[in-house]
Amino acid sequence: MLHLALFSIFGAICVAGAVNVLIQRHPINSALSLIAVLASLAVEYLLLGAEFLAAVQVIVYAGAIMVLFVFTIMLLNAGEEERTRGSRVAIVFGIPGMLVGGILVAWALLRYSGTGPVSVGVLPGPPNTIAQLLFHDFLLPFEVTSLLILIAIMGAVVLARGEETPRPATKEQG
Amino acid sequence: MSISTFVIVSVIKIVIALAVLLTSVAYSVWLERKVLGHIQNRWGPSYVGPFGLLQPLADGLKFIFKEDLTPPHVHKALYIAAPMLSVICAVSSIAVIPIGNWVDVAGLHIPLEITDVNIGLLVILGITSMGVYGVALAGWSSNNKYSLLGGLRASAQMVSYEISLGLSLIGVLIVSGSFSLRQIVDAQGGRFWGFVPRWNVFHGQEVAFFIYLMSAYAETNRVPFDLPEAETELVAGYHTEYSAMKFAMFFMAEYANMITVGCLATLLFLGGWHGPIVGPPLARVILPVFWFGLKVFGFMILYIWVRGTLPRFRYDQLMAFGWKFLFPLAVANLVVTALVVAVRA
Secondary structure (H helix, E strand, C coil), X not given: CXXXXXXXXXXXXXXXXXXXXXXXXXXXXHHHHHHHHHHHHHHXXXXXXXXXXXXXHHHHHHHHHHHHHHXXXXXXXXXXXXXXXXXXXXXXXXXXXXHHHHHXXXXXXXXXXXXCCCCCCCCCCCHHHHHHHHHHHCHHHHHHHHHHHHHHHHHHHHHHHCCCCCCXXXXXXX | CCHHHHHHHXXXXXXXXXXXXXXXXXXHHHHHHHHHHHHCCCCCCCCCCHXXXXXXXXXXXXXXXXXXXXXXXXXXXXHHHHHXXXXXXXXXXXXXXXXXXXXXXXXXXXXXXXXXXXXXXXXXXXXXXXXXXXXXXXXXXXXXXXXXXXXXXXXXXXXHHXXXXXXXXXXXXXXXXXXXXXXXXXXXXXXXXXXXXXXXXXXXXHHHHHHHHHHHHHHCCCCCCCHHHCHHHHCCHHHCCCCXXXXXXXXXXXXXXXXXXXXXXXXXXXXXXXXXXXXXHHHHHHHHHHHHHHHHHHHHHHHHHHHHHCCCXXXXXXHHHHHHHHHHHHHHHHHHXXXXXXXXX
């Protein structure tokens, strides 16, 4: 009962934070809301019984990736975004379309994939179970994913380096 | 144990742990000023109380009664939240640190920690990784170029060194086979050949201990890695605009972090509460806690000693040291440890 109440509360925080990410005009406020979303997601994992996943979620997403987001916002000193009137098409078709699409996907998943709703506290939690799954049962997908990430890193390095420009001859500093 | 006894015991443990931690924070400031003073051939605090022992109290009172100034140009909500975030993250990781074995009080078998979770180490890493935000947001919300530079430096430094810190811990995890801090300490009981303690630092993790030590200095923003608050170039870094208790909160967070890092080093590398245990039953309960406290104290002295001895890195040296030296070393240590454990198994 307590589990269910906590699960609902943190679910609500999660959704509210996600909406807040979009509503806030200042990028740093949006980034902080996103941290709240990721942290409350971690609590949801914890309540479902996946304590290792919850800890990793906090360490990797909330503690490392979002630091880089905040870092970038601070470095660029990004100001408040300008508010435009928005496109009418997005309001008339976009939001209802998104709702219908979401409901359809959720319905199809629950109806046809054979996975029911997960009850509280039953996910495989301990680190050794996760290790068994990752490095034994799903070894090939895991390694393929790591290759994918390696390619992404190399792409980022190439983009960040830019074109090699010959250094302009500087005058001797007197 | 029924629910009500559990709640009562937990509340008592939390109150004691918090009181001990905050007192140690106050007195590590005194210790630092005193030891640093003697290193630099002066007396350090000596007026308030015998040996200046009441100085922390006087400092605390002064901080509380100072005018709490909020500059007009700051981002107010984040400016107020940042020091709180720092202190909360620094203090709450004490919850999973075991300081000794079990005690039997009034028929209850109580472990000497607030709670034992099977991912204790990850909980500490998670909490400390959130601590970066306190510093980064303080720098940004102050709306001051020195603060901003300090905050940027701090977050870049903490993110970089967290990687080698985490990698150095994985070697210990491989040797011990558990994330639970209590089990990691239990695995270090006993001796090699009858006289060398079976601590992880003598168990093939010497290099990991060195990496941990270096990264820990950087994680807590201490000399020689105190670039985020380098006085000579940044006024005071991320806490330039803070005054009174808000300023003090950053210092509380720094010293609480030092203590946490020392506790973690003791638990993971120096055998936790293991040490020679002799005497009557009461001594057998107190001695482990004493050994634990002594090891953490030694770590704090080392911190202060280094501060009194070493100059400061330049920023590019700091980044090069982290990424080009510590990180490859940590990876190599990890690979070698994994190979040795796999061959022995």
